Amino acid sequence: MKKSEIYVPFVPTPPRVVGCMLDMANVGRGDMVCDLGFGDGRILVAAASPPYNAKAVGVEHDKKRFHDAKRLVKHLGLEKSIELLYGDIMDFDVGDATVVTAYLLPNANDAVKPKLEKELDTSARIVSHDYQFYGWKPSKKQELIVPTPWTFSYVPGSDKDAFGISHHYVYLYEMSKIR
């Protein structure tokens, strides 16, 4: 695969944040949800499952994640609802998506922004975890505080999990308000 314009490491979106993203985009049965860099496939699996029951498609360039997500989708019997593509975000046509989900980084959002503007229908929504698309005004922004497990392995003799918290932000953009 050629070198990508985008480099973003795998960091999974916590389940509560996934639900918030799909709720904010008002995902439902008629939608086609596209996750840019699907990681372990969790956003696509949630989108294709109740209560959302949407179709879902995503692209991922990490071979291991791609194969793990393939196995998960097969295990859950969701192959008819979810299409997983191995490749680069920049080579993937998002034109059929009604909802795009992204958990990338600011420079990656900058790189995909012209592509989204060109390819998406006016009715499409975009939800971004933690990072804004600069130059677009979000229709909605939500903050979530999520319990996060940390292992304090530096505590002598302790291998117990303790809980911390992490702050997350979700931004909703509507193409109809951007164009």
Ligand SMILES: C[S@@+](CC[C@H](N)C(=O)[O-])C[C@H]1O[C@@H](n2cnc3c(N)ncnc32)[C@H](O)[C@@H]1O
């Ligand atoms: C922060 S993780 C988010 C994973 C998942 N979307 C989620 O929210 O749980 C970003 C993912 O994008 C993938 N990725 C990064 N750059 C990519 C590119 N140029 N093409 C395809 N996938 C990419 C990474 O391998 C990683 O799995």
